[in-house]
Amino acid sequence: MTVIEQLTKSAEYIFEQVNFRPRVAVTLGSGLSAFAETIEVEAAIPYSQIPHLLPTTVEGHPGQMVLGHLNGVPVALLQGRIHLYEGHDVGQVVYPTRLLKQLGAEILVLTNAAGGLDPKMQPGDFMIIRDHINLTGTNPLLGPNIEAIGPRFPDMSTVYDKQLSEKLTTIMRNNGLRYFEGTYCGVLGPSYETPAEVSYLQKIGGQAVGMSTVAEAIAARHAGLRICGLSCITNLASGISQQQITHDEVKEVARRVENDFNTILKGLIVEL
Numbered sequence: 001m002t003v004i005e006q007l008t009k010s011a012e013y014i015f016e017q018v019n020f021r022p023r024v025a026v027t028l029g030s031g032l033s034a035f036a037e038t039i040e041v042e043a044a045i046p047y048s049q050i051p052h053l054l055p056t057t058v059e060g061h062p063g064q065m066v067l068g069h070l071n072g073v074p075v076a077l078l079q080g081r082i083h084l085y086e087g088h089d090v091g092q093v094v095y096p097t098r099l100l101k102q103l104g105a106e107i108l109v110l111t112n113a114a115g116g117l118d119p120k121m122q123p124g125d126f127m128i129i130r131d132h133i134n135l136t137g138t139n140p141l142l143g144p145n146i147e148a149i150g151p152r153f154p155d156m157s158t159v160y161d162k163q164l165s166e167k168l169t170t171i172m173r174n175n176g177l178r179y180f181e182g183t184y185c186g187v188l189g190p191s192y193e194t195p196a197e198v199s200y201l202q203k204i205g206g207q208a209v210g211m212s213t214v215a216e217a218i219a220a221r222h223a224g225l226r227i228c229g230l231s232c233i234t235n236l237a238s239g240i241s242q243q244q245i246t247h248d249e250v251k252e253v254a255r256r257v258e259n260d261f262n263t264i265l266k267g268l269i270v271e272l
Contacts, residue, residue, distance in 0.1 A: 002146075003091070003098070004146065006052040006095075007098055009052060010051050010052050010099050011103055013049075013050055014043075014045060014065070018042050018067055020042050020067045020074065022103055022104060022105045023104070023105065023272075024074070024076075024106070025075070025076040025100040025103075026075065026076075026108075026109040026265060027078040027111060028077060028078060028079050029213075029232065029254075030251060030254060032113065032254050032261055033062050033079045034255075034262070035261065036066040036079050038070065039068040039077070040069045040070070041066055041068040042069070043066075043067045043068075044064050044067075045067075047096075053096060054095070063079065065079070070266065070270070071266075071269070071270045073269050076105055081093075081096070081212055081216070083189065083190075083211055085188060090138045090142070090215055094140040094215050097219045097223075098149065101149075105225065106225065107228075107272060108216075108226070109164075109227075109228055109229075111231070111232070111261075112231050113210065113234040114127065114184065114231035114234065115192070115198075115209045115233070115235050115237040116233040116237060117185070117198060117202050117207050117237055118182070118208075120180075121233050121236060122178070123233060123235055123249075124234075124253055124257045125233040126180070126264070127180040127184070127207060127231040128165050128179060128182075128228075128229070128230060129160055129165075129228070130165060131159065131184075132186055132213065133183060133184070133204065133205070133206060133214075135186060135187045136186050136187060137188060138215070139218060141219075141222055149222060149223050150222035151222070154218075154222045159218075159227060160229055161228055164226060164227070164228035167268055168228060168230060171263075171264055171267040172264065175263055175267070177260055177263075177264070180207060181207075182207025183205050184207070184208050184213060184229065185204075185210075186210065186213055187209060187210070190211065192237075193237055210231065217229065230264065232257060232261060234250040234253040
């Protein structure tokens with residue numbers, strides 16, 4: 001079965017559950033899934049029930065698609081994501097992103113929990129992603145191109161939509177939130193970075209580092225979605241902070257900024 005046939009089957013199953021076509025989609029990163037509680041839910045479908053969609057295995061990623069409205073805007077939320085470090089093929093990792101496009105989404109907001117590479121950052125800050133560096137060692141467009149999705153050689157000069165990013169900037173300023181703008185370095189994981197690796201990432205222009213987002217952004221760009229990205233800085237990277245990094249810390253900081261995170265996403269979606 002081709003990828004397009006799989007996506008068709010997945011979409012058909014969802015449409016059987018609910019007559020709903022999203023305009024805006026959001027991928028919710030580690031510890032950020034509570035945003036789903038802010039929308040008027042039409043349906044919440046576990047990934048495990050959707051044909052060809054893999055369930056999540058990482059704590060802090062509930063693993064369901066939530067469909068509903070926020071101030072009248074039809075929204076699809078990926079409540080949790082699939083990661084390369086779980087041992088999945090890159091095509092499986094970006095399958096939910098491609099499915100959002102198949103469902104009718106036009107705009108994708110990619111969120112994540114990330115380590116800060118700028119010593120000025122503090123846990124709980126936000127970073128608007130202006131660009132990324134793919135250090136995962138793979139690409140979702142490897143192999144024969146799926147012409148029905150996008151071109152063989154998609155342009156990557158403006159992956160993160162400038163207008164959407166500027167809207168995020170305005171929302172941050174209007175709400176008095178601490179934020180940065182910069183380049184996100186996507187690494188494979190699951191081990192956190194060494195101090196030497198952090199030094200390297202700083203030297204090549206990174207402001208934040210994490211284990212997601214990049215493959216999804218490439219697949220979304222390939223499919224013609226407008227994208228913006230938002231990192232929640234949950235810790236300072238190794239060598240900047242002398243504290244040991246744990247996933248529990250990541251989830252705790254994400255929980256602490258939950259209200260600010262919800263304010264940002266609500267503000268953006270209402271603007272759209």
